[in-house]
Amino acid sequence: MSNWPAETKVIGQSTPRIDGAVKVTGKARYSSDIQAVGWLYGMILRSKWPAAKISSVNLDKARQIPGIKAAVPVRDGAFTIRYYGEEIAAVCGTSKQACLDALRAIEVVADVKHEFVVNEREALKENSARVWDSGPNAPANPRPRENGNVDKAFSECDAVIEGFYSTPVQIHNPMETMGNTVSWTEEGLTAWSSTQGISSVRDGLAGALKLDHSKVRVITEYMGGGFGAKFGAGVEGVLAAKLSKEAKAPVRLMLTRFDQALAVGNRPSSFQKIKIGAKADGTLHAFEGENYGTAGIGAGGDSGGGGGGADIPMPYIYKVPNTRVKQSEVAVNAGAARAFRAPGHPPGSYGMESAMDDLAAKLGMDPLELRLKNDPHPIRQREYKLGAEKFGWREKYKKPGSSPGVVKTGIGCAGAAWPAGGGDRGTQGDAQINPDGTIEFRLGVQDIGTGTRTVIAVVAAELLGLKPEQITVRVGDTNFPPGPGSGGSTTAASVSPAVFDICQKALAQLQTQSGLADARGENWFAACKKLGVSPLVVHGQWQPNLSADRACGVQFAEVEVDTETGLVTLKKVVAVHDCGLIIDKLTLESQINGGVIMGMGYALYEERVMDDLSGVMLNPNFETYKLPGIADVPDIEVVLINMPERGVIGIGEPATVPTAGAIANAVFNAIGVRVGSLPITPAKILAALGKVPPAVSA
């Protein structure tokens, strides 16, 4: 049982976000809006070659461009370029226009290498160009991890399927690009950073610039999305700092949309070979999975699954008595991967859930039944049943490919598990209670867009008997008590217990100082008045029994597939999720909508396209890298499983995990053939239907 009050007035309601008004009026100052006094504009020169040895970078001519105040190379001396878009140098000046001119004036002496590789399959070949001189692009013989006796188990199965499922590299593309305004003076360094981790940026800058932590302050009042890409100081942060020092002025260096696509993270690709065997009743008996993918130049070793980089959890949420898993990460000449909303899980869910539907077809079973038979988790079991009812699964389900007509309909489902979502035990915070009854919370977290400020206000309002709008919340400053990065869906579960602790302490102290038996609600102002002239400042920290980790979630999708054009239209998604104690229904729903829509992009539109011959990314912008638009989004119904006894659990990541699998299965159900590759484009549909030849790939 959690320590939250059994009856709540504010918690669990729909509370509009407390910083909504400043956001809809344009008053909110995002990191990219900061105009520090005397600020200069900064820009980065990037490599136009996928591989090169740079022997010198001459910035003299760039420095002479009118308006240019400083220019710095990314490194002194010679260095190696390993991907198109890698940083070479940076300039700052009084206008963007001056910077554009200066970038053109930089002279780079480079020995352009013609050996590079941007295609995973090519990179695996023995004679492939090497991304790193130190070794091959992937471990020669990744060690498989085996449980049970897989070969024997397959021979005992009544039905066996083998499938190949692949997922592309996906780009985070937050609407606000990465970047900072940095002011570096004798006193120290201040960075207004577009980050989801003010502390990690502070530590990163301090480390890279050899400064004391106490000399670096990071401020993020408002930031425009991160999705996992924005934890570190980044090369761009360090360059901005160096420019600021040289120019003796604050420098705003925000990445361009192109920079964002090339160099600051992505979700690794996956190429999954999956073999599953089951008994006649559908019980899973044997699993064999082989996967490789690329995290760009961020090559790693091999592992049995679940690690960082390109590894994915296999066989995802299912317990199979006999499993063999082999995974490897293959380096290519492209920007390195970073954490991306539920790392490993969307590809993991997509591959395994696709294979489950292929198995169901082979067994002649309803794929929902196959899941109910095999899914080991009681919460997901309940979610499948509730969701199926709401979605109308039984009425809508028909055998794969049996939809009549040119435009075919289909349905599919898939499940998610998110191991994190609990709180960060180091989270701390302060509240200052003034004699006039105003109260301000200060926590060193940041609001990535999920509504962290609002969560803090709702929890405080509940415990103090006030209204959320009476609570002032200040976040996004490393001068406040430390908080976690906004990642792993941990923020709500980190700050809520800390605010709980602060409120308990505040009430106890107010009680002592005011002599009132209960300082909450209608007594609040009287109690605060008794403070006299000095405000009460209380410090609190994360406490146990108020939050939990591990969330489930299942989603159902309904599609229409036009078999003449290959176009997939997503009609409806029912998303069933559990996240413990619901703090704010409104912002929670928003996050689930957002997860579904991002998953839809992954399923149908998004893909980094590299040109094998030039090594260049072909779609580093929004006209060619397709995101879901407002006309694409389906009717989304959200079902929340209320489990207050578990305490607070994060939702941001689980909400995006099962979408692609559910859509892919719905497409399979509609046309009766598997498109084993995301994104499911019209061309792939038509190829699967035999109407056009398949795309030629290397």
Next chain:
Amino acid sequence: MSRMKKTEPENFGAFSRRNFFKSLGTVAATAATAQVQSVAAELEKVNSEKIIGPNAVPVTLTVNGEKLQLLLEPRVTLLDALRNYSSLTGAKEGCDRATCGACTVLLGDTPIYACSKLAIEAQDQEITTVEGLAKNDKLTKVQQAFLDKDALQCGYCTPGFVMSVTALLKKNPHPNADDVKHACAGNTCRCGTHPRIIQAALKAAGVEVASKTEVIDYV
């Protein structure tokens, strides 16, 4: 008012004849043999105009009812003029190439991408940015509906969507969901607020769409 000479009446989205000839340049223009005479006359007229730039020139913008006197290179976009040369940072930069709509402002009543219009071309017209909507701190119906419906998450795309929906309601006070989708087709949101934006736009037009979310107890 601006001292700049008023050019031909603005026809938004279409080339003016004069700009067309300017952009053609001498060689291409003289090659158009059909109307050599009139082309030559046109060129002469164009060439007699004072060439502005590449150095900074005075530019006067009328933004949210106030005059902004700026000194800008002619290549500075309206978005950069607002964000980098004034304190109006409400319009956001998401792509700087007409693909995301974060920079949407109104030119008269027409929503435009401020990143894709030169500041010097936006003179003599009323420009409204997101900061110019709420009067005396009172949110407009559209802004209030965005807030009530939580049609924002990180909020970086929000000013653009608010402007697109505001422009829609000016033109069509009773839109349906398809009208909203059409009006916002040029706006991108990565956080996935789209369903809420449709609800908010309809709410601002007086139509309440209830959320379908259900909360069910586990036990």
